[in-house]
Amino acid sequence: MYESRDRLRELPRPLSFPPQRVLSLSRAGTTGVTVASPPVVARVIDGYAAAVPEAHWAAIGTFVRDCVTDLAPQTAGVARNYLAATAKFAHWLWQTVCATLDPQTVFRPALINRFMQEVMSAHSSTYQYQTTQRLNIMAAHFTQTVPARLNLKDPRAVNPYTDRDLISFRSSAARRNNLARRRNAHVLLALGAGAGLRAEEIATARVGDVSIDADGVTVAVHGKQPRLVPLHRQWVTTLTLSLADRPAQEFAFSGYRPPGYPARVIHQLGIDDPDEQTPSATRLRATWIVLQLNAGVPLDLLLNIAGLNSPTSLAPYVRVMNRHDLVDYRNITTGHENAR
Structure with missing residues (x-):
């Protein structure tokens, strides 16, 4: 360095x-x-x-x-x-x-x-x-x-991963040198990029917090911002295979958690396997939030499932959303779309 x-x-x-x-x-x-x-x-x-x-x-x-x-x-x-x-x-x-x-x-x-x-x-x-x-x-x-x-609203504070980055992280996760690390790498990707969980929330999530039903997969988040988050379908197989046949009370992301600092177990993944690419939980969460914004998820719903308290919290993510052409949305902005 x-x-x-x-x-x-x-x-x-x-x-x-x-x-x-x-x-x-x-x-x-x-x-x-x-x-x-x-x-x-x-x-x-x-x-x-x-x-x-x-x-x-x-x-x-x-x-x-x-x-x-x-x-x-x-x-x-x-x-x-x-x-x-x-x-x-x-x-x-x-x-x-x-x-x-x-x-x-x-x-x-x-x-x-x-x-x-x-x-x-x-x-x-x-x-x-x-x-x-x-x-x-x-x-x-x-x-x-x-x-x-x-500035707290400086767009440099938010740097989502590209699709190419996520593909590279998937490949890296599959190359980890033992089963526990492969599972951890996949859990980090799925809960970060697929559900937008913070590092501490990923570290404290248990296998039993993931539920599967006819509507898909949901993750129950506990802690300071308890909520229920639907998992993006792109990451369903990744997460379910990583948790298969494991006890409900077991941590989804395995490893030692120092008292008072559970997120340390997430950082340890990159330290234990420095030759592989380890994504940042913060950037995975940013990637997920920007994905929801680009998809047009209503702001009140996004605040709820992201565990955010104020719309101003979304300002840095809005700055890196996809840009749109007014021509494509003119009917909406003038009210003609609703008149049909």
């Missing part, structure tokens, strides 16, 4: 660094706010270790944990998101620009932008967007500045 140090020394340097300082964050917070994370979140932060060489983590681990502690996240999921973003950023800083790991020094727009260009450009648009937002929030927290942020 990272270029050699010799190559990086040739790159343009950002603004000069202030005098070096030793990291000294207090658990009460550098901004004077005395809010602290709940004990369970503090344990998540203290026990976090990034997937980098042990010697590297020894150099940056305290900085990463202290920065997120100072931010005082209130849930374990939010803490993990900020830990992951900060760890990536700190690892890059330590390996390249050799900046002193002091939050008021390093959380600056110039460095964040350079990091996004040099490290994150190879990742999905959604991942880039989320990482930028989290690092900018860290910058605002430690420097009391307001960095320029991506």
